[in-house]
Amino acid sequence: MNKTAIADVLSHIATLLELTGENPFKIRAYISGARQLQSLEQSELETLLREERLQSVKGIGAALAQQIGELHATGRSTLLEQLQASIAPGLVEMLEVPGLGPKKVKAIHDQLGITTLAELTTACNDGRVAELAGFGAKTQEKILAGIRNREAYGKRHLWWAAQQVAEPIIAGLRALPQVSQAEAAGSLRRCMETVGDLDFIVAATDVAPVVEWFVTQPGVQEITARGDTKASVRFDTGLQADLRLVPPEQFAFALHHFTGSKDHNVQMRQRALSIGLSLSEWGLVLSTGEGTTKEKAAAESLPAASESALFTALGLAYIPPELREGRGEIEAAEADALPHLIELDDLRGAFHNHTTASDGNNTLEEMTAAADALGWSYLGIADHSPSSVQARGLSEARLAEQVAQIHALNATGRYRTHVLTGTECDILPDGRLDFDDGVLATLDYVVVSVHSAFTQSQDDMTARIIRAIEHPRTTMLGHLTGRLLLRRESYALDVGKIIDAAIANHVVIELNANPWRLDMDWRHWRKASARGLLCAINPDAHDTAGLEFVSAGVNAARKGWLTKNAVLNTRPLAAVQSWLAHRRSGGHGHVPPAPVHG
DNA sequence: GCCGTTTTCGGCCCGACTGTTTTCAGTCG
Numbered sequence: 153m154n155k156t157a158i159a160d161v162l163s164h165i166a167t168l169l170e171l172t173g174e175n176p177f178k179i180r181a182y183i184s185g186a187r188q189l190q191s192l193e194q195s196e197l198e199t200l201l202r203e204e205r206l207q208s209v210k211g212i213g214a215a216l217a218q219q220i221g222e223l224h225a226t227g228r229s230t231l232l233e234q235l236q237a238s239i240a241p242g243l244v245e246m247l248e249v250p251g252l253g254p255k256k257v258k259a260i261h262d263q264l265g266i267t268t269l270a271e272l273t274t275a276c277n278d279g280r281v282a283e284l285a286g287f288g289a290k291t292q293e294k295i296l297a298g299i300r301n302r303e304a305y306g307k308r309h310l311w312w313a314a315q316q317v318a319e320p321i322i323a324g325l326r327a328l329p330q331v332s333q334a335e336a337a338g339s340l341r342r343c344m345e346t347v348g349d350l351d352f353i354v355a356a357t358d359v360a361p362v363v364e365w366f367v368t369q370p371g372v373q374e375i376t377a378r379g380d381t382k383a384s385v386r387f388d389t390g391l392q393a394d395l396r397l398v399p400p401e402q403f404a405f406a407l408h409h410f411t412g413s414k415d416h417n418v419q420m421r422q423r424a425l426s427i428g429l430s431l432s433e434w435g436l437v438l439s440t441g442e443g444t445t446k447e448k449a450a451a452e453s454l455p456a457a458s459e460s461a462l463f464t465a466l467g468l469a470y471i472p473p474e475l476r477e478g479r480g481e482i483e484a485a486e487a488d489a490l491p492h493l494i495e496l497d498d499l500r501g502a503f504h505n506h507t508t509a510s511d512g513n514n515t516l517e518e519m520t521a522a523a524d525a526l527g528w529s530y531l532g533i534a535d536h537s538p539s540s541v542q543a544r545g546l547s548e549a550r551l552a553e554q555v556a557q558i559h560a561l562n563a564t565g566r567y568r569t570h571v572l573t574g575t576e577c578d579i580l581p582d583g584r585l586d587f588d589d590g591v592l593a594t595l596d597y598v599v600v601s602v603h604s605a606f607t608q609s610q611d612d613m614t615a616r617i618i619r620a621i622e623h624p625r626t627t628m629l630g631h632l633t634g635r636l637l638l639r640r641e642s643y644a645l646d647v648g649k650i651i652d653a654a655i656a657n658h659v660v661i662e663l664n665a666n667p668w669r670l671d672m673d674w675r676h677w678r679k680a681s682a683r684g685l686l687c688a689i690n691p692d693a694h695d696t697a698g699l700e701f702v703s704a705g706v707n708a709a710r711k712g713w714l715t716k717n718a719v720l721n722t723r724p725l726a727a728v729q730s731w732l733a734h735r736r737s738g739g740h741g742h743v744p745p746a747p748v749h750g
Numbered sequence: 751g752c753c754g755t756t757t758t759c760g761g762c763c764c765g766a767c768t769g770t771t772t773t774c775a776g777t778c779g
Contacts, residue, residue: 175751176762177751177752177761177762178751178752179751180751180752180762181751181752181762182751184751184752185751185752210752210753211751211752211753212752213751213752213753214751214752215751215752216751216752250777250778251768251776251777251778252777253776253777253778254776254777255775255776255777256776256777285770286769286770286771286775286776287769287770288769288770288771289769290768290769290770291768291769291770294768294769338779351779377766377767377768378767379766379767379768381766381767382766382767384767394779396766409779410779412779414779417763418763421763430763431763432763432764432765433764433765434765
């Protein structure tokens with residue numbers, strides 16, 4: 153089993169342990185172990201297992217090391233099998249119903265003998281659930297509603313879509329006279345690729361009008377909580393949103409707390425404790441003395457007018473929200489070694505875009521005009537190759553015609569944006585490219601992508617892509633895994649091996665910025681970039697509006713700790729042209745390091 | 751189950767909200 157599969161098993165064991173009423177800290181140990189494991193590289197895990205040093209990883213002790221070893225070697229867990237034999241799978245499903253936690257599920261099971269959601273629905277309709285101790289009519293109704301809305305409640309949303317809902321709410325909150333500060337927090341602010349719900353943090357003195365405004369927004373279908381410091385609503389799209397109201401002096405602490413991630417917060421609190429302080433959403437206080445953190449925070453919190461001040465108080469450089477994933481950012485901030493992250497304004501153009509020649513919805517000239525309006529120095533056109541019949545892939549002749557059009561367009565000088573000639577060339581099932589070398593040689597660059605035979609084995613797919621990477625005409629690899637967020641999983645492939653091959657062959661890997669893709673995933677970039685992999689942030693635009701997807705790509709790049717220098721399309725046109733020319737001239741494997749700009 | 755330069759035992763983040771209670775348990779984040 154690989155580390156992801158093992159981590160999934162450990163998390164599942166934690167869930168099952170919850171249902172048995174186990175010690176919560178034991179459960180937390182399994183969850184934390186799974187997280188630690190996930191943050192290791194597969195190769196690190198192999199090494200640690202081989203050298204029997206797994207227990208050197210913080211959070212993994214004897215028991216977890218044994219579990220992990222067993223799962224790695226055999227793919228099975230005796231503990232998991234024991235738990236599965238004793239717990240009906242329907243109980244795990246019940247945990248997903250909002251309002252139902254392990255205690256209530258256990259009560260429902262033990263006292264009513266219920267093991268499935270269907271039985272639970274019947275029992276609620278019969279009024280039997282309301283009669284249980286600690287339950288009542290409202291709980292029963294909430295369970296029924298939760299089961300009905302399970303799909304919508306549980307669904308995550310693309311960051312791009314959630315951002316569009318959040319933007320007007322933030323603007324509206326800021327416009328209220330009672331509000332001095334308002335920000336979105338949570339996974340939206342951290343720019344996760346998908347978002348579970350929205351969190352808004354508001355500094356206000358008079359809360360009632362703010363709550364009233366919030367719960368009466370268009371699209372609000374249900375108000376699920378409404379108090380003096382918090383209100384929750386659910387939109388008709390299923391997206392949920394929380395509003396949290398704090399006094400102005402607590403704003404920075406609350407914003408930090410609700411931005412998370414959970415891992416980041418745990419580490420921040422540990423860091424605070426290590427220097428004699430206690431950090432909470434309420435403030436930062438001395439960890440000694442009587443009283444709760446909240447009581448002390450109200451009376452004596454160290455002031456923090458901003459998140460920056462909060463980090464400073466803990467001896468840390470400011471950590472941008474995108475990095476707050478508990479993946480080493482606190483250590484880096486302590487050493488003042490955080491990267492200077494790429495910004496949207498750093499981009500000078502992009503390489504992977506489509507026109508009406510293949511499956512795009514805007515013409516070459518419309519796309520160019522749109523790029524010009526964005527201030528781009530260059531726009532790469534990479535329409536599909538012949539094998540992508542469904543996308544009207546270009547024949548050799550049509551490609552030659554398009555290249556001639558591009559040269560003619562550039563010659564007019566009509567746009568400040570220089571158009572580069574490229575192709576998104578299919579990687580055929582055996583790893584050959586879909587155009588002959590001679591055709592590829594007429595282009596400024598070549599993006600290679602998989603669009604067929606998604607069901608190949610991992611070994612075949614990996615070998616196929618590596619063969620394409622080793623092709624001397626290949627400039628960059630498009631959408632590495634083929635995933636569509638919330639819709640389609642990645643095809644099977646060994647990402648590590650492909651990154652190795654790209655670095656060895658000086659091939660760029662694209663960060664496809666289409667909000668449905670964001671592929672290659674941000675989690676791989678930090679290490680890959682440190683090893684010399686060059687990134688290109690490409691919108692994969694199929695219309696003029698699609699060019700703006702690059703902002704989602706920049707978000708993902710920032711999450712991957714990428715700097716401006718790590719991304720090819722931050723370079724000026726001349727530098728990009730000379731880089732591409734060098735690659736075409738057979739500089740294969742001998743490309744000098746990228747010049748440093750800015 | 752994990753951890754430890756005060757500890758090998760006794761902690762492990764903790765507060766808001768809801769619904770059920772009549773002082774608090776469970777859930778959530």
